[in-house]
Amino acid sequence: MNVLNFIDGVFVDAIDEQTISNINPATGQIIGTLARSKGLDVESAVEAALNAQQDWSALSMLERADWLDRIADGLEARKEELAQRESRDTGKPLALARRVDAQRSIDNFRFFADFARKREPEVFEMTDATNVVHRNPIGTVGLITPWNLPLYLLSWKVAPALLMGNTIVAKPSELTPLTANLLCEVTSEIGLPSGVLNIVHGYGPEVGQAILEHPDIRAISFTGGTETGRHVAATAAPMFKKLSLELGGKNATIILDDADIDMAVEGAVRAGFTNGGQVCLCGSRILVHTSIADEFTSRLVEAVEAMVCGAPENESTQIGALISQDHMHKVESYIQLGIEEGGTILTGGTREMTGQVGPTSEGAFLRPTVIDGLDHNSRTSTEEIFGPVVTIHRFEYDEEAIEIANSTEYGLAGSVWSGDTNRAHEIAQRIETGIIWVNTWLHRDLRTPFGGVKNSGVGREGGAWSLGFFSEPLNVCIKHD
Ligand code: NAP
Numbered sequence: 001m002n003v004l005n006f007i008d009g010v011f012v013d014a015i016d017e018q019t020i021s022n023i024n025p026a027t028g029q030i031i032g033t034l035a036r037s038k039g040l041d042v043e044s045a046v047e048a049a050l051n052a053q054q055d056w057s058a059l060s061m062l063e064r065a066d067w068l069d070r071i072a073d074g075l076e077a078r079k080e081e082l083a084q085r086e087s088r089d090t091g092k093p094l095a096l097a098r099r100v101d102a103q104r105s106i107d108n109f110r111f112f113a114d115f116a117r118k119r120e121p122e123v124f125e126m127t128d129a130t131n132v133v134h135r136n137p138i139g140t141v142g143l144i145t146p147w148n149l150p151l152y153l154l155s156w157k158v159a160p161a162l163l164m165g166n167t168i169v170a171k172p173s174e175l176t177p178l179t180a181n182l183l184c185e186v187t188s189e190i191g192l193p194s195g196v197l198n199i200v201h202g203y204g205p206e207v208g209q210a211i212l213e214h215p216d217i218r219a220i221s222f223t224g225g226t227e228t229g230r231h232v233a234a235t236a237a238p239m240f241k242k243l244s245l246e247l248g249g250k251n252a253t254i255i256l257d258d259a260d261i262d263m264a265v266e267g268a269v270r271a272g273f274t275n276g277g278q279v280c281l282c283g284s285r286i287l288v289h290t291s292i293a294d295e296f297t298s299r300l301v302e303a304v305e306a307m308v309c310g311a312p313e314n315e316s317t318q319i320g321a322l323i324s325q326d327h328m329h330k331v332e333s334y335i336q337l338g339i340e341e342g343g344t345i346l347t348g349g350t351r352e353m354t355g356q357v358g359p360t361s362e363g364a365f366l367r368p369t370v371i372d373g374l375d376h377n378s379r380t381s382t383e384e385i386f387g388p389v390v391t392i393h394r395f396e397y398d399e400e401a402i403e404i405a406n407s408t409e410y411g412l413a414g415s416v417w418s419g420d421t422n423r424a425h426e427i428a429q430r431i432e433t434g435i436i437w438v439n440t441w442l443h444r445d446l447r448t449p450f451g452g453v454k455n456s457g458v459g460r461e462g463g464a465w466s467l468g469f470f471s472e473p474l475n476v477c478i479k480h481d
Contacts, residue, residue: 003034003177005041005201006184008048009194014202015040020174025091026312026321028362034177037202042169042210045198049140049167050216052195057137057165064163065113067192071159072109074186079106085178086150087312091321091364092275094313100275105151105179111446112159115463122473129479135471137165138242141219142211144204144232147173147323148278148386154180157221158197160466169198169217171207175323204228212236221469222246223280226384226410226455233458244459244469246280246451248384249412252405253283253441254427256398257291258419263439265299271415271441272390273307273368276319280456281413281435281442283390285381287401290394297372297392301347304368310353321364322387328364331387335369338380343371343391382408398427406432411453415441434460 003022004011012035019033035041056064075082082105083097092101122133143157154172161168172180180199187197200207211217212235219242222232229247236243253271255264271283288296312320322328335349348369368388374381376393395401405414415437418424424438434452437443444450447463459469 001032001178001181003032003181003201005035005037005045006181006188006197006199007041007045008051008198009188011184014038015044020202022089022177023324024088025324025364027360028325028364031088034174034201037200037207039206039210041200041202042207042214045169045200046140046214046216048195048198049169052193053137053139053167056167056193056196059165061116061119061163061165064165065116068109068113068159068163070190071183071186071192072106072113074190075102075106075109075183078182078186079103082151082179082182085182086176087320089150089176089178090147090323091312093317093320095315095317096275096320101149101152101179104149105155107446108152108155109159112163112466115447115467116163119467129477132476132478134474134476135164135467136474138470138472139166139218140216141166141168141221141470142214142217143168143170144208144211144220144222144224145170145172146224147175148275148280150176151179151183153223155183156461157223158183161221161470162196164467164470166219166470167196167198169200169211169214171200171202171204171211174201174203177201209235215239218242219470220244229457242469244461245457246461247412247455247457248386248410249280249282249452249456250285250382250384250408250410251281251283251413251415251433252431253286254401254405254414254416255286255288255292255296256401256416256418256420256424256427257289258423259292259417260419261292261296261299264296264417265303267415267417267439267441268300268390269303269307273304273319273388274442276322276366277368277388277390278323278386279442283413283415283441284385285376285404286390286392287395287404288392289401290396293392293394297346300392301370304370305347307368309365309367319368319388322366323364325364327387328366331366331385331389334380334383334385334387334389335371338371338374338378338389338391341374341378341380343374343378343380346370346372348388376404377407384410398423402427402430409455412456413437413452
């Protein structure tokens with residue numbers, strides 16, 4: 001499949017007709033190409049978006065909510081294809097792509113449509129005046145997204161941006177263009193006005209950079225790594241663009257002495273290895289109370305060894321390929337670092353898989369890995385690996401668990417496992433993070449704030465927070481007679 005840019009409602013080549021090969025990381029095979037765009041392509045997308053702006057923002061929010069529902073219907077009608085494309089692009093298990101990526105991409109549009117319909121007017125009464133807050137569009141907004149949950153994360157931005165009356169220039173990761181393209185096909189099929197949604201494919205330093213620098217793009221919503229986020233902020237902040245940064249994480253899974261061990265093991269495996277550990281929320285540092293540490297660790301290793309790893313299309317596969325050979329080598333280098341830092345590999349660290357239809361040697365496969373015995377301040381335990389690797393750390397007192405959990409530059413997510421939810425709640429409040437679960441993980445209510453503290457980001461997404469980001473509030477204060 002050759003993926004083109006989608007600008008002003010038309011699929012077009014990059015202006016200089018350059019392309020990039022798209023590789024399926026599970027097979028190492030080239031499955032198509034995508035446009036390798038540059039500044040001029042972004043310029044043309046911005047022009048289309050600016051031209052579409054007035055008519056789109058003239059619709060009422062409820063009319064735009066209806067458009068979101070139509071997009072959701074269009075995606076739903078092609079849900080299986082969506083999952084297949086996501087699995088081919090990322091190497092993730094098809095079953096996971098169906099359950100998580102495809103479903104959530106549809107849900108994001110439905111959620112924001114419903115949220116708009118239930119929205120209460122923002123009115124603040126004074127004794128002698130009434131304040132009415134209007135939410136005006138920002139204009140043309142730039143969306144830049146990563147490869148780990150491609151359409152899930154892109155639609156999480158597209159839906160609220162459209163709802164609030166903005167037009168869009170978006171750049172998905174060049175590693176995963178297929179489902180962004182499917183979204184364009186759907187919007188084209190349903191007749192979304194031309195220029196409202198524009199997608200420009202290509203490399204970050206070429207397309208992404210041009211989006212950051214374009215003076216007519218007034219807001220940037222970015223999800224990706226912390227280093228790239230730093231660059232995004234350094235480029236866009238001096239232009240006074242509105243900025244939302246959803247960045248990396250190194251999240252703690254804290255298991256207290258009174259935790260239900262079955263539940264905690266199941267939760268730690270899910271938190272550690274969902275999507276091959278390539279979720280920003282993954283619990284890659286497991287903190288366990290010394291009194292249950294030995295039992296927990298041996299049960300964890302048993303559960304990890306039972307995971308089915310291999311060909312993404314097998315229904316039973318739980319761990320597919322990593323996103324690329326390069327990324328696999330990066331993860332392997334961290335496993336090596338873990339050994340050099342004094343860690344013991346309890347399981348994993350190798351490439352052989354369990355799937356019956358085995359992956360080829362060109363596939364970016366790595367077994368889920370558990371490392372014990374590392375100092376909690378070691379690089380392996382504090383830097384984001386973003387792969388199927390967890391480290392285990394023991395603690396004696398709750399205070400110690402809190403200190404270890406907070407001892408990274410990140411602050412995105414975490415979970416606490418305990419039989420006493422009040423105690424867990426107390427601890428949760430002392431973890432420097434944006435979201436934390438008690439006795440569960442990645443249980444999302446889309447109305448709640450999502451985002452990080454410290455080097456995990458700036459700002460929040462979700463429900464009213466997304467609507468707030470993608471709009472400019474205008475307060476009208478009307479003096480009573
Ligand atoms: P990344 O390398 O930072 O890339 C993210 C996006 O930024 C990609 O589209 C990338 O394009 C683009 N980009 C790169 N350089 C750019 C530049 N100079 N200007 C503008 N855009 C540029 O991150 P990734 O490796 O794709 O994703 C993994 C990271 O994302 C992890 O750190 C993970 O924790 C984080 N993440 C965070 C969240 C969250 O909600 N907090 C969610 C998911 C992932 P190219 O692909 O072409 O380089």
